[in-house]
Amino acid sequence: MPRPPVLFRFRRSSGFAAAVMASLVVRRVAALSGASAVVAGAYGAHGFKNSDPEDYQRLLYETANKYHFYHSLALLGASHCGKPALAGALLVAGVGLFCGPLYHQALTGSPDLRKAAPAGALLVAGVGLFCGPLYHQALTGSPDLRKAAPVGGVALIVGWLAMLL
Secondary structure, three states, X not given: OOOOOOOOOOOOOOHHHHHHHHHHHHHHHHHHHHHHHHHHHHHHHHHOOOOOOOOHHHHHXXXXXXXXXXXXXXXXXXXXXXXXXXXXXXXHHHHHHHHHHHHHHHHHXXXXXXXXXXXXXXXXXXXXXXXXXXXXXXXXXXXXXXXXXXXXXXXXXXXXXXXXX
């Protein structure tokens, strides 16, 4: 049986191929994020149904879930932007660092994770800004983003130092 015609042929180092792969990965992460937002919303609707509507923990949970949904949609849009890997990584980090501590405090009553958010944000930003350009150059051969690496390195250092606080 003959093989179907190939619509696109590109080398591994092709910038187009890297963009298509990044877009696909970001789209799949958006799907997982949206599905987990629905699951978290259902859990919250059933888990807090007997609580007072003005209960602070319930309000925290609803806020976290609302922003989780909004940013899942933004993540889906990020898969179509010029730099989907960078936009997607920053959105995922933002959802994790913003919604995660809110979900945790709503479910446990403990605000402990809110203290870790600044160090975590710096570390995530540092990884994105330092490692991202290196991965980009390795996959595409393009040094376009290399000027962001020193900023990412500083963010990593400050993130590690923030853990001392």
